[in-house]
Amino acid sequence: MSGAAEARYSWGGDEHIFVELAESMSLRANFRAMAITTSLRADRPDGVLEICPANASYQVRYDPDVIEPEKLLGHLRDIERKVGDASDFSLATRVVEIPVLYRDPWTTETLMRFRDRHQDPDATDIEYAARINGLADADEFIRVHSGSPWFTSMVGFVAGLPFMYQMVPQERQLVVPKYLRPRTDTPKQTVGHGGCFGCIYSVRGAGGYQMFGITPAPIYDPSQSAPDFADFMVFFRPGDIVRFAPVDRDRYDDLVAEVEAGTFRIRSRPVDFALKPFLDDPDGVNTRLLEVLRAD
Structure with missing residues (x-):
């Protein structure tokens, strides 16, 4: 499988991070979202309130009084790098x-x-x-x-x-x-x-x-x-x-x-x-x- 495209991260107010993994839906893109959000649930920092996977993206709701937004962003980027194209992931x-x-x-x-x-x-x-x-x-x-x-x-x-x-x-x-x-x-x-x-x-x-x-x-x-x-x-x-x-x-x-x-x-x-x-x-x-x- 080819390497995965780099994700695009956006802030949604003070409590959300939206992560776009691809511009169009495919089973590859969706499976990558599943792999990342599953990994995040398994290694969930304090302050992460909700994790919502979507077709080619996912969104995280967090409490900024508990976790520093930039720290959470760094954690998500680390998971993205580890997951890669999700070719080794089993759901x-x-x-x-x-x-x-x-x-x-x-x-x-x-x-x-x-x-x-x-x-x-x-x-x-x-x-x-x-x-x-x-x-x-x-x-x-x-x-x-x-x-x-x-x-x-x-x-x-x-x-x-x-x-x-x-x-x-x-x-x-x-x-x-x-x-x-x-x-x-x-x-x-x-x-x-x-x-x-x-x-x-x-x-x-x-x-x-x-x-x-x-x-x-x-x-x-x-x-x-x-x-x-x-x-x-x-x-x-x-x-x-x-x-x-x-x-x-x-x-x-x-x-x-x-x-x-x-x-x-x-x-x-x-x-x-x-x-x-x-x-x-x-x-x-x-x-x-x-x-x-x-x-x-």
């Missing part, structure tokens, strides 16, 4: 399975209400996405969308919303533009896509990503009443590797009943992920990642 993370009812009635009804804001008013979002990606039809699009894992590059914008990057070579990534004008409504737990990023809408609200389906799995629970939220109200963590699992309507309804009964759990398994083996053999690594949950 302890997890593979999670998200069931998806593609072409569900709720996102379909919603997208039909907003066709005047779409590039192709005569097609559904998934039909449009299939066509512009050179795929035969919606069924083939679903196979491609669910046929490779997705890397959670960051969580935010809306509480609990994961941004996900398809783990395939760039020339094979699904790319779909956002709506020409945002919608004023998106169902909760919609599986969406904008540009090169997939996402899951954690709450109902406005949105501009294309809508492909819906998951019965809650990913945000401020009451922390569901089993997956005993420790935190947000399910996803940066670095999670996602497997989308297509389900039919009967299975979707069964899973919703489990959610309502308080017995539903998102399937997950711990895994170590290193970038270099993936870049050397993405299809082989993806096959092994997808098999992690199938062994149950």
Whole structure:
């Protein structure tokens, strides 16, 4: 792997340092952000309050009464030098399975209400996405969308919303533009896509990503009443590797009943992920990642 570009450091008022690692998103840039922020958590100076990785950057909130800003800056630069291009870094993370009812009635009804804001008013979002990606039809699009894992590059914008990057070579990534004008409504737990990023809408609200389906799995629970939220109200963590699992309507309804009964759990398994083996053999690594949950 080639050497990493030097990071750009900026002050955000009296309590934040923003660090830009690259000008554009890539799995390399995001993995470097994961490596640096993981190293910072392991060697966390007193006064560091929050560490927030993002797509190609990260931000640190600190208490200037506890740690001298220039001292913290020097510490971050030291970590950057040690991490380098992150080729030796292995991320302890997890593979999670998200069931998806593609072409569900709720996102379909919603997208039909907003066709005047779409590039192709005569097609559904998934039909449009299939066509512009050179795929035969919606069924083939679903196979491609669910046929490779997705890397959670960051969580935010809306509480609990994961941004996900398809783990395939760039020339094979699904790319779909956002709506020409945002919608004023998106169902909760919609599986969406904008540009090169997939996402899951954690709450109902406005949105501009294309809508492909819906998951019965809650990913945000401020009451922390569901089993997956005993420790935190947000399910996803940066670095999670996602497997989308297509389900039919009967299975979707069964899973919703489990959610309502308080017995539903998102399937997950711990895994170590290193970038270099993936870049050397993405299809082989993806096959092994997808098999992690199938062994149950």
